[in-house]
Amino acid sequence: MSNVIQDAKPAQVVPGPRKGGLTQRRLPRWAPAGIAAVSVALGIGIGAAAGLNSRIQWGLIAAALFVAVSYTMTSVVENRRQAKDRLATSVVWVCFVLAVVPLLSLIWVTVSRGVEVLDGYFLTHSMAGVPGFEAGGGVYHALVGTLQQVGLATLVSAPIGLLTAVYLVEYGKGALAKAVTFFVDVMTGIPSIVAGLFILSIMLIAGLAPSGLMGALALAILMIPVVVRSTEEMLKLVPNELREAALALGVPKWRVILKVVIPTAVGGITTGVMLAIARIAGETAPIMLLVFGSQLINTNPFEGAQSSLPFYIWEQYRVGSEASYDRAWAAALVLIVFVMILNLVARGIARWKAPKTGR
Template identity: 65%
Template sequence: MSSLATTSQLSSSLTERRLPRWMPAVNLALAALLAVAIGAGFNLSSKPQWLLIAAILYVVIQYVTSAVVEGRRHAKNYVATSLVWVAFLLALLPLVSVLWMTISKGIGVINANFLTHSMNGVAINQEGGGLYHALIGTLEQVAIASLLAAPIGILTAVYLVEYGRGNKLSKAVSFFVDVMTGVPSIVAGLFILSFWIIILNMPFTGFAGALALAILMLPVVVRSTEEMLKLVPNELREASLALGVPKWLTITRVVLPTALGGIVTGVMLAVARIVGETAPILMLVFGADTINMDPFNNPQSSLPLFVWTEYSRGTDQSQARAWGGALVLIAVVMILNLVARGIARWKAPKGATR
């Protein structure tokens, strides 16, 4: 009995006073009640305002109670925690809304006909039509862009990490990779326009669009691959070199396989970035309502371009098609993501610590 008393005394003297665990919940309820009262009292019609008031009130009440009981440091901790939660919830709203709108508005449009037919001969205020031509265009353009950008990007990253550590060329390359990351898609499109179409006098084709997409993809591949190669432990390289394995074999057999999961993920992110690019496609591929399987001749279409043209046609039917196109576009992106993740997991070195 006495020993129990001493331990409780001890613990209370050694640890600070803390708020009870149920206090945040009570404060949250209090803040919500107050917000409802204020909202109803002042007749605020929009519900987001109520939510905002509740969030602010909660942070204030939590800070005050915590400052009184636990002291300022813990109060600040609570404020930070609340802000982080608020930021998270705040950001979820629009993101969920985007997905919800796309799915709910797009799902009604999508059927077998929509996926297997082009817009050939479909009037703007007529229902029906589809995006088969756009789907083909997107797949071909993205595939060409990836074939161009992935090898160059990965090799550049290998150069940066394995060969050029800290010399002038690698510093320049590294700097311009960063700069290139910030090159807007429309500028890449303009470059190909001025170089490929105006100066070399080439026609508007899917390949021209793929060139611009490759430029956009390149820095993303380099950056992500570089980060992954840096994470490969030096001990692996040292062990391989110490066994007499040439440097290039060390890179291709030891370093790259170790980082393969990350590299694939990086390439996938790059592909996901370019699948949705509209601006360069708008300028270089030019758009078509008919099916064109050949990316090297004549204009094609692509999914984002399909969404844009259907949106700007402005009728109810075409905007419905735009939502359908948006949903298919998102689905393509997600499928790409899932497949690449699967590959990353399947190819990941066994027993790697991740």
């Protein structure tokens, strides 16, 4: 009997799931997608039952249900800590969707309306001799004006913005640097119409005629603070060890900046310049004040009125006919593609010029 008792092994207790332990219950991976689908269905059903005809209202109801259901199910299945984390994640996703849906809707409408008249003829002809209420004509004169005005603005603002950023990062100390930083911050929020009025006052004082150059100067005023801010942040990212190593070899500071600092940050600087160009490409108010617009092709930005893509869009929409609306949507599509190309070029340059890290 004693041998039997000695040979008997104690029964092993298998630990069950503990709250807060490694074996805690969790929602399946497909739970967020399933909750989102159920929330959308409930949002549509509740909105339709309540007599709400706006799809925006349906979407807001679905978003609120998604956040509430995600938090409740996580609290029941997992714990309060995970529920709070899921709540924050759900709010982030809802905000992302609320930001993306209008953008996708805008792109969809612009593409669907713009492709109706967007062809080779539209891109290679102007509105010369074409009444605004009739079909025909093109956007070539506005495209040439935009390219020239944006190019001149870049030639003026990029060197000024780069040198200002170099001064603030490498040399700026004391009251002058603080004043420059303050005015750069103020210029960042200046409306485009104010920049146009500033150049217009100079034109009236000096007796100058409207031209693409005047519009480019106003665009340069809007572009300079963006270039300064982006370049300044890129220069600050350059490690101080690179500067100290070059200075320890006896290299002058100006040469360190020219040969070490700027080449290291050239990818980010170029990206900032491209984004600044995309920011000014859609400005209309300075062009209306300083360039006046034209139906003819003017390839000389230093003399005579010119047009631009934003001004062309406003001009065609003002006419009010079906043909002018189609031309306005097509020009808007061309402008979106132009800005998109600039952003893709900026990303490509940033990746190409990014510092190579070894393993």
